[in-house]
Amino acid sequence: MSSSVRYSARTDLRRRQGRPEPDPAAQAEGLAALISLAQLLAPRTKRISPPARRTSGVAVIIPARDEGADLGDTLRSLARQTLRPDRIVVVVNNSTDGTADAALSYAATEGPVITDVLEMRGVNRHRKAGALNCGIRYLLRDGVLPPEIGYVLVMDGDTELEPHFLKRARRVIDRDRSLGGVSAACLGKPIQGGTPWRDFLLLVQRIEYGRFAATRLRHNVHTMSGAGSFYRAAALNDLLDVRPDVFEERESNLVEDYETTLALKMLGWRVTSNQGCIAYTDLMPTMRMLFAQRVRWARGTVDEWRRYGWCHATWLSIAGVILSVPETGYELLLGAVLMRAFISRGGYIDYHFLPLAALWSAYQGFSVRHMGWKVVIFEMALIPEAIFNLIRSYWLMRSVVASYLGGKRAWI
Amino acid sequence: MGYTSSGSVILAAAGGTYVVGSLAATVVVLVAGGAAAVILTSRRRRRDRLAIRRQA
Numbered sequence: 001m002s003s004s005v006r007y008s009a010r011t012d013l014r015r016r017q018g019r020p021e022p023d024p025a026a027q028a029e030g031l032a033a034l035i036s037l038a039q040l041l042a043p044r045t046k047r048i049s050p051p052a053r054r055t056s057g058v059a060v061i062i063p064a065r066d067e068g069a070d071l072g073d074t075l076r077s078l079a080r081q082t083l084r085p086d087r088i089v090v091v092v093n094n095s096t097d098g099t100a101d102a103a104l105s106y107a108a109t110e111g112p113v114i115t116d117v118l119e120m121r122g123v124n125r126h127r128k129a130g131a132l133n134c135g136i137r138y139l140l141r142d143g144v145l146p147p148e149i150g151y152v153l154v155m156d157g158d159t160e161l162e163p164h165f166l167k168r169a170r171r172v173i174d175r176d177r178s179l180g181g182v183s184a185a186c187l188g189k190p191i192q193g194g195t196p197w198r199d200f201l202l203l204v205q206r207i208e209y210g211r212f213a214a215t216r217l218r219h220n221v222h223t224m225s226g227a228g229s230f231y232r233a234a235a236l237n238d239l240l241d242v243r244p245d246v247f248e249e250r251e252s253n254l255v256e257d258y259e260t261t262l263a264l265k266m267l268g269w270r271v272t273s274n275q276g277c278i279a280y281t282d283l284m285p286t287m288r289m290l291f292a293q294r295v296r297w298a299r300g301t302v303d304e305w306r307r308y309g310w311c312h313a314t315w316l317s318i319a320g321v322i323l324s325v326p327e328t329g330y331e332l333l334l335g336a337v338l339m340r341a342f343i344s345r346g347g348y349i350d351y352h353f354l355p356l357a358a359l360w361s362a363y364q365g366f367s368v369r370h371m372g373w374k375v376v377i378f379e380m381a382l383i384p385e386a387i388f389n390l391i392r393s394y395w396l397m398r399s400v401v402a403s404y405l406g407g408k409r410a411w412i
Numbered sequence: 413m414g415y416t417s418s419g420s421v422i423l424a425a426a427g428g429t430y431v432v433g434s435l436a437a438t439v440v441v442l443v444a445g446g447a448a449a450v451i452l453t454s455r456r457r458r459r460d461r462l463a464i465r466r467q468a
Binding site: 164168172175216217274275362 | 431435438439442443446449450452453456457459460461463464465466
């Protein structure tokens, strides 16, 4: 507790833990009475002492800013875990809605997990990284995570975990000692947009997340997802040996999860993802919000590449983007030529291209077959996905240019 | 004139062969790439499933 006060004067501990502190004297009296009663009633059989409560060694940190509507579901998804965390730390980051109240009301109930609520007030220039570090500092003892904390899960305040997430993530990380973290496979929350346009935006995002999770090839993945990252405490302690914070507190750090991933990789740790560790993340219902989110991701990623340079942690991702440039150019050129021929020749279609389109269509449909037949048909139509891909490519290219020309950074 | 006609036929045939050949090559590359992607993603999924199984 003292660590949070020492490191951040702006942080208040609003509640130490969810369960009320028991009175030791009353507890001892009650226990003695129970033992006497049990001795009277128990049959004369071999007595087996109850097993001690097993701890998972997992601590969870949830930075939350204006997540009052979703935070309760997030916390309940943690309570439903088949491997329960030992403690949860909610960092309420300058919220103006009922986030603090939602966290406190959960902490006050007789929940299965000890829940602490920290409240950051005033200016937090380092945004999410600042809130995450606030939660981590709260857990530190003598500058490192104590031995009883073997793993730290970092997740968003609007994300829900599949009930086996923690159990599976711990198995994955325990099998490979070189792993510093296991990232969630993110899927979109099943939310409704309310209008056809918003439904379309939500659908393309759901498809994007679903396909990304199902068609992953890499073991040592590009980045840990901020929506759900399960870290080995030893890896974070390694990081704390070489710098003051796990999440770098720098105003230009727009992608704190990716920066920390790169820092871990530079220390020799690997990170992976697993399709069985599922997190349901929030989707952007409007184009403006989606645009802001993606430009921040892309811009932040490019900025970090420029900081780290071409190295073993970055080269594969940079090469992927370089290869995507001619691919996007080819798509644009092909689309323009076909469109020109179609218009100038009165609806002309070159049937030579149909086999190519059929193959492309088949692969698109096949890659989303686990998402249901409606999504398969949507994907096999090709055009909507092609348009969304072009928009994403435009956002990426714009972010590359902005990074080099020093355009304004924005956070959402 | 006869020479020109023959040349046109040869050019047309060469052009046709080029178009058909390049399309066929593209189809082969796409099929091979698609098959490789399906195989590799299946292997990744299998490894993911193995990684979350209870240890023996």
